[in-house]
Amino acid sequence: MKPIIKVENLSKRFRFNPSEHASVRYDTLRESLVKAVRSPFGGLRRMLRDNDADLWAIREISFDVVPGEVLGIIGPNGAGKSTLLKVLSRIIEPTSGRAELYGRVASLLEVGTGFHPDLSGRENVYLNGAVLGMRRREIDAKFDEIVAFAEVEKFIDTAVKRYSSGMYLRLAFAVAAHLNPEILIVDEVLAVGDASFQRKCLGKMDDVTRSGRTVLFVTHGLGMITQLCQRAVLLRDGRVSMIGPAAEVVDHYNAIWNS
Amino acid sequence: MDSVTTEMPGESEAVPQNGSTGLPESSSVSSANPYSLPEKPVVVIGASKPWVSLNLRDLWAYRELLYFLAWRDVKVRYKQTLLGAAWAIIQPLVTMIIFTYFFGVLARMPSEGVPYPIFFYAGLTLWTFFSNAVVSGGNSLIGNTNLITKVYFPRLIIPSASVSAGLIDFIIASLLLIGLLIYYDFAVTWAYLMLVPLILVTTLLALGMGIWFSALNVRYRDVRYALPFVIQIWLFVSPIIYPSSLVPQEWRWVMVLNPLTGIIEGYRSSLFGQDFQWGPLLYSTIFTLVMFVYASYSFRRMERHFAEFI
Numbered sequence: 001m002k003p004i005i006k007v008e009n010l011s012k013r014f015r016f017n018p019s020e021h022a023s024v025r026y027d028t029l030r031e032s033l034v035k036a037v038r039s040p041f042g043g044l045r046r047m048l049r050d051n052d053a054d055l056w057a058i059r060e061i062s063f064d065v066v067p068g069e070v071l072g073i074i075g076p077n078g079a080g081k082s083t084l085l086k087v088l089s090r091i092i093e094p095t096s097g098r099a100e101l102y103g104r105v106a107s108l109l110e111v112g113t114g115f116h117p118d119l120s121g122r123e124n125v126y127l128n129g130a131v132l133g134m135r136r137r138e139i140d141a142k143f144d145e146i147v148a149f150a151e152v153e154k155f156i157d158t159a160v161k162r163y164s165s166g167m168y169l170r171l172a173f174a175v176a177a178h179l180n181p182e183i184l185i186v187d188e189v190l191a192v193g194d195a196s197f198q199r200k201c202l203g204k205m206d207d208v209t210r211s212g213r214t215v216l217f218v219t220h221g222l223g224m225i226t227q228l229c230q231r232a233v234l235l236r237d238g239r240v241s242m243i244g245p246a247a248e249v250v251d252h253y254n255a256i257w258n259s
Numbered sequence: 260m261d262s263v264t265t266e267m268p269g270e271s272e273a274v275p276q277n278g279s280t281g282l283p284e285s286s287s288v289s290s291a292n293p294y295s296l297p298e299k300p301v302v303v304i305g306a307s308k309p310w311v312s313l314n315l316r317d318l319w320a321y322r323e324l325l326y327f328l329a330w331r332d333v334k335v336r337y338k339q340t341l342l343g344a345a346w347a348i349i350q351p352l353v354t355m356i357i358f359t360y361f362f363g364v365l366a367r368m369p370s371e372g373v374p375y376p377i378f379f380y381a382g383l384t385l386w387t388f389f390s391n392a393v394v395s396g397g398n399s400l401i402g403n404t405n406l407i408t409k410v411y412f413p414r415l416i417i418p419s420a421s422v423s424a425g426l427i428d429f430i431i432a433s434l435l436l437i438g439l440l441i442y443y444d445f446a447v448t449w450a451y452l453m454l455v456p457l458i459l460v461t462t463l464l465a466l467g468m469g470i471w472f473s474a475l476n477v478r479y480r481d482v483r484y485a486l487p488f489v490i491q492i493w494l495f496v497s498p499i500i501y502p503s504s505l506v507p508q509e510w511r512w513v514m515v516l517n518p519l520t521g522i523i524e525g526y527r528s529s530l531f532g533q534d535f536q537w538g539p540l541l542y543s544t545i546f547t548l549v550m551f552v553y554a555s556y557s558f559r560r561m562e563r564h565f566a567e568f569i
Contacts, residue, residue: 002296010304014567029481067296086566090411093307093563100300105411113409116331118338123331130327131410159338 003064003102004183004214005088010061010097012083013054057083059238060097067103067182070215072225072246074253075235081218084235085109085187088216103182103214106133110187112172117161121152121171124160128175142178149204150174170197177204184208184215202227222250311559317413324412328420332395333427347431351387355380362500371502373531377439381530382499382523384436385458388429389465389519390490392422396469397486400477404569414562415555418473422466429458436530445531453529460547461522467551474554474561477569498523515539518546 058080065071073081086092088099089107114131115124125146129139147156150171152163160168202224209215209228219225225232225246232249234242242249337343355376362368363375370378399421400407400414407414476482494500497519506514514520521539528535 004296006300029479032479087304090302090304091408092566094304096306099304101302101304102296102300105302107410109409114406116335118335119331123334127327127331130324131406131412133321133410133412136323 001066004067004069005065005102005216006100007064007088008062008098010084010087010099011059011095012057012080012087012092013095014057015054056238058087058235061235061238061240063233063240063243065214065216067214068212069231070209070217070229072229072232072249073216073218073235074220074222074225074232074249075241076257078237079235080238081235082109082187083238085185085216085218089185101183104133105183105185106179106181107185108132108176108179108187109185111169111176115160115168115172118159120159121147121156121163124171125175128172132176132179133181134179138180146171146174146178149177149200166194166197173201177201177208182214184213186215187218188220222253226250307563311556313415313555313559314413318415321412321416325416325420325423328416329423332421332424336424336428344428344431347428348435351380351383351432352435354383358383358500368501369505371504371527371531371533373527374443377436377443377445377531378502378527379500380436380439381527382497384429384432385461385523385526386494386497386499386519387432388425389461390494391428392425392462392465393468393472394486394490395421395425396465397472397476397482399469400473400565401480401483401569407569408566414565415470415558418469418558419466422462422469425465426462440530448532450529450532450535453525453535457522457526457529460544461526463551464518464522464543464547467547467554470558471550471554474558474565477561477565493517493519515542518543518550 061080061084063071073084075081083092085107086109087094088101089105089109091107091109112124112128114128116127119127122143125143126136126139130136147153150167150173152167152171155163155167160171163171205228215228217225217229229246231244232246233240234249234253242252337346340346342349358379359376363370363379368375396418399418403417406412406417472482472486496514496517498505498514503511503514503520503524515538521536521541521543524536525540525543527533
């Protein structure tokens with residue numbers, strides 16, 4: 001069966017500044033100029049040499065996902081889960097390796113990306129939909145459904161900064177839940193709202209996975225993995241430690257964790 | 260199983276075809292997958308090559324996002340204000356009154372044979388649009404960090420949306436200019452047609468500067484502090500408060516090196532039915548095009564690291 005996602009030797013290196021023991025978020029122009037004067041070829045040397053302080057967030061990751069599959073990605077903090085999702089979502093560029101995606105991708109790394117507090121619920125649905133790659137016509141068609149799902153009909157023309165945090169998250173999730181791409185990349189965004197809304201989210205997620213959509217799914221909730229996914233990938237220190245049927249991978253992870 | 264679709268990369272909005280691709284090997288999926296795979300990948304991810312393309316296809320695919328982001332900027336600008344969009348007229352109007360008193364009345368600034376208020380106001384509207392566009396464009400990427408670190412889309416859309424949003428204020432401020440033209444009894448001439456390319460060149464120049472500054476700003480926050488300063492200096496070296504004829508003839512060419520000189524004088528010429536200075540206009544247009552192309556490519560080159568550095 002031809003895979004819909006093909007990941008081959010995907011690696012991402014983050015550069016850190018060893019002198020400061022902190023990541024270089026941004027330099028000022030002066031600092032860069034000083035550096036350039038002190039060591040004119042420093043930049044080149046740094047590029048060629050593998051610095052001790054560099055971090056390979058993910059290293060030589062390979063796997064295939066077939067259409068309709070729901071693949072869970074688990075691992076301890078810092079294992080590279082989020083980096084992998086960000087690379088596959090084209091937010092950061094890999095250092096080496098390659099991935100091919102045979103379908104339209106939508107990624108949900110958080111709910112409510114692009115929500116603006118001063119805009120109304122209605123305006124934010126359109127804005128957020130557009131940010132997530134929906135067409136205006138698509139949003140028009142699904143608007144009522146989204147609002148009903150979020151249970152915010154009465155407040156849809158109120159600025160979202162006046163919403164309770166629950167209402168805000170419900171609306172944000174509702175927009176995301178009505179995306180219709182072939183491939184969905186999801187980072188731990190399902191547990192929003194109160195218990196009853198969480199059940200609704202999980203139910204929606206279950207529908208999504210049954211609709212033949214291909215889903216990549218990062219979570220710390222191992223129960224969710226066994227419930228929603230057929231297969232799972234266990235990441236450790238940026239590498240694939242295990243890949244296989246979800247239940248087995250989760251058992252393996254639990255075994256490591258407990259020992 | 261390998262039903263061929265005609266779908267090409269980038270045209271992924273087509274409705275999924277009906278041919279079933281069968282079940283995945285681990286067959287706990289209950290329904291057949293309705294999506295048949297395209298021959299070529301829709302998205303290829305890899306380390307980018309040293310040269311870059313502008314990726315116009317992607318920009319076109321995301322045109323609605325450009326519209327929504329510009330619309331957001333316009334909507335948000337005057338939220339929770341009493342006077343709303345009236346601010347777009349109040350600010351230049353008050354500036355015009357004060358400058359007319361000091362420069363027109365007290366300092367007796369020459370104004371190319373037209374009344375000083377309209378001479379100044381014409382330059383001011385175009386300048387306000389330009390400077391706001393450059394500043395908001397330049398700060399647009401760092402103001403949209405949450406989008407850049409969480410979703411993919413062509414990043415050029417962000418500064419472009421900021422610059423486009425400024426056009427609305429420009430149109431509102433121009434209503435007063437129309438009023439002044441009627442008040443001072445200026446005739447409508449064919450030269451008005453030149454306004455369209457002139458505004459276009461101004462927009463492109465602002466866009467080029469905004470794009471370039473925004474990308475630099477991601478890496479070097481100095482830009483944020485340098486920008487207002489650069490803009491302030493730029494105001495004084497452009498013929499907005501004074502006509503460039505005030506500058507001695509032998510130094511006029513220095514004035515013209517500033518691409519805004521040709522544009523602003525051309526703008527006034529077309530409004531007031533005066534003769535065009537084609538040389539400076541041509542220079543400004545060429546400068547703008549070169550700047551715009553350079554800025555777009557260097558933006559694309561820096562774009563791949565935005566999410567890491569921002």
